[in-house]
Amino acid sequence: MAEHTDSTASTRTLVLAGATSAAGLATARALIAANARVIATGRSVERLQELADAGAQIEIADATSVEDMTALASRIGPVDAVVPLVGGWRGGGGLAGQSDEDFAALLPALHAVRATSRAFDDALRASDAGRFAIVSSTSVARPLAGGANYAAVKAASEAWTRAVAQGYAKAARESGERLRAAAVVFRAKALDPEALAARIVALWAEDAAELNDRVFDLG
Structure with missing residues (x-):
């Protein structure tokens, strides 16, 4: 197996949590083509099958559950x-149309960021x-x-992810070691899975020192 370097995804192990989407499949395929090990999670083995066919290791786990994600971390x-x-x-x-039901339906995205x-x-x-990355939206701006x-x-x-980034920087500073982990945000207007x-x-x-706490616009 090739030696890890900071400039390549080759031989890296990545967890794509809640990966049963077009973006998850495109990302898994690109990473596998780059010789990375991909672990894709979802709640349905049927929906994960296409990821397995692409070469990903699949795991039944709820990305919004800290218990499921912690158990996965201990296994892999x-x-x-x-x-x-x-x-x-x-x-x-409009504002009147922002129902509590819609808000509750959107919250799993935040729960997944927190849990993972x-x-x-x-x-x-x-x-x-180490790298932690989330997908956000230009609507934040x-x-x-x-x-x-x-x-x-x-x-x-995004606020949670920036706190993760600060935690990485603080831990490195207090240990007197170079920063190795980075947390980043990818913003998109209409998400292009390939991008x-x-x-x-x-x-x-x-x-990591150049990457940590940055926001990237995917267009």
Whole structure:
């Protein structure tokens, strides 16, 4: 097996949590083509089958559950990157149309960011180049009344991820070691699965000190 370097995804182990989407499949295929080990999670073996066919290791686990994610972390051993991919959109109708039901339906995306970052915190800090990345939206920078629920959940997810980034930096500073782990945000207006896949494959193209706490626009 090739030696790990900070500039390649080759031989890295990545967890794609809640990966049963077009973005999850595109990312898994791109990473596998780059010689990475991909662990894809979902709640349905049937929906995970296409990922298994692409070469991913599949695990039945709820990405929004810290208990499930912690159990997964203990089973799979060393991990170099975690990307929660739970998403979805509901909105419209102006501010009056921002129902509690829609808000509740969007919250799993935030729950997945919280659960995965907490469960894999030790593993990502232990990696020689750990990466935590989330998918957000350009609506955070310019929220609209008809998408207030969605923008609020994405903004909260970004805030949590930036706190993860600060935690990585603080731990490195206090230990007197170089920063090895980085947390980043990918923002998209309309998510292009292939564009996201390319950016995740390139997560090791920059040193953690340059990458940590950055927001990237996927267009």
